[in-house]
Amino acid sequence: MDVENVTALHQAPIASLQGRFSSIRTTLLSQILGRIGSGIIVLWAAITLSFISLHVAPGDIVSLLIGEQIRTPAIEAAIRAEWGLDEPLIKQYLSYLWRVLHGDFGRSYVLQTDVATLVLSQIWPTLKLTGAALVVAVVFAVVSAVATAGLRWPRRIAGGMELVLVSTPSFWLGIVLLFVFSFTLKLFPVAGDRNFAALVLPALSLGLSLGAVIGQVLREGLERALEEPFALTVRSWGANALTLRLRHGLRHAALPAVTLTGWLIGNLLSGAVITEQVFGRPGLGKITVDAVLGKDLPVVLAVAILSAFIYVVLSTLVDTLYLLLDPRLRART
């Protein structure tokens, strides 16, 4: 890169910044508020979408909501009253929105219970599994990226391993782990969620493939960072290779990986549905699968809205984090 290019690169952002240099703090604040605002819009639209889907789906709405429950006049009357089906559509919509905002997801007629209570009672095991899987993923990704970036053979081996992990269905990995560690070696329990040991295999089977995806992105970012001029500068200060990688390279490499993590947590949550089934764990996964197979729509929609909520909160947080971590982004728009 010649001198002219370097100066051109430096001038561009400065020129665009000059107008609002004094108001950079308000810019950041309004950007963050903007992200939160658009998150709320997405959430509102997700709720609206689930309302619309109930109404445009083929079949009448009472039989959709009733699922596989036997239809009696009493239940039908209860559904009509609960969803206000005799009211005009707009009023039904507003009251649906109002109820969902208050955490009231209606009643499951298949399970004869309040949906919000049911979901809340099952959310903890799922969050525990998702969190543990995320830890597995991040540890795997960081170790594999930092240890192998830029090294010819180690990165090939790690890359091959990641390819295999990404290509392995997490539930099959779970089955293999179960067979090896629970049935053959008898190191971990076969099913349930009684203690920490019961969490190990599910977290590994759910987290490793995610870790492989993040690891690839992280390694690419790290390699790019290590080739940049600042890496040479840091080396010239006398920093050793590991310090350069951990303290300076990783920070640059982390940015794309952080976005990816926010996006993939959603996939972790839905992957948990299958993993819970493999390991016979309680949690949202089990009630979701039962609800889908039993056509228990109030429960399915509640789980969907809940996961959209989690996704929106996380991606808003990640976006904000991104703005805070990388000042270069604030210059744009």
Place this chain on the structure above:
Amino acid sequence: MSVVSTGTPLAGFNGRQIVYSALRRPGLLAAVVFLLIIAAGTSWPQLLTSYNPIAADPLQAQLPPSAAHWFGTDQLGRDVFSRVVHGARYSILIGVSAVVIAAVVGSILGLFAGLARGIVDEAITRFLDVVSAFPDLLLALVLISFTGPGTFNLIFALGVASIPRFARVVRAQTFVIAESGYVEQARTFGLTPAVLVLRHILPHAMAQVPILATIGLGTAIIGAAGLSFLGMGPQPPIPEWGAMLAEGRNYLRVAWWIGVWPGVAITLTVISVSVLGRQWQAAFEGRRQQ
């Protein structure tokens, strides 16, 4: 989709070069060979196995792998190898169909958004944002809870759930290309908007779609297997890989082979598809991997 090939510099795909590069990359060669075997299994499963994948034979139940039954037999005495071979048809076709749905609808949406801009773009982008606020698998589950389980419903659900991925890339690509120097240049030559779009923007905006589809195929096959594992796809006794794994899970204590081989088949297929997709992408981006 014929526009894809026009004016796209797909790094020299001539016969000799393919042979040379295949010999230099054993991994790629292995992937292609494996996919050819899978293709054979999908088209003519009888070529690879003579056992009936569905007929039960209780006297032969849960036999470990042997010369007669390479992958052993399952809890009903069906040959597992035969079921894996016949299962390729379901697992692969579900994945491919879902990706085709997603690629076609997604590309149309993305192009439309990228070209129209303004309010249309805003509407499409917002819609995609909302759809992708639900994780793919969960969105597919929601759709299945309306339609009920089954092969076609699974394809539909999985396809719809992957639309945003294609739409996003095509939209972003359309934006970048519409703003790029050479399009600016072409515009100064006084080309009409139609020529500009059809000849200069469209082919490049769409160029990545087949690659994305190849890479997405792996994800789709895993997703399809996962949903069938949950009982949302083809119903027993259809030998679909995910459904076979669900049965195998229950017999893990006594017969590991029922729950292992279908997973090996899925993993090898997805690896092969990914290797192919990545190689293609690398060639497309004009650089070699490693």
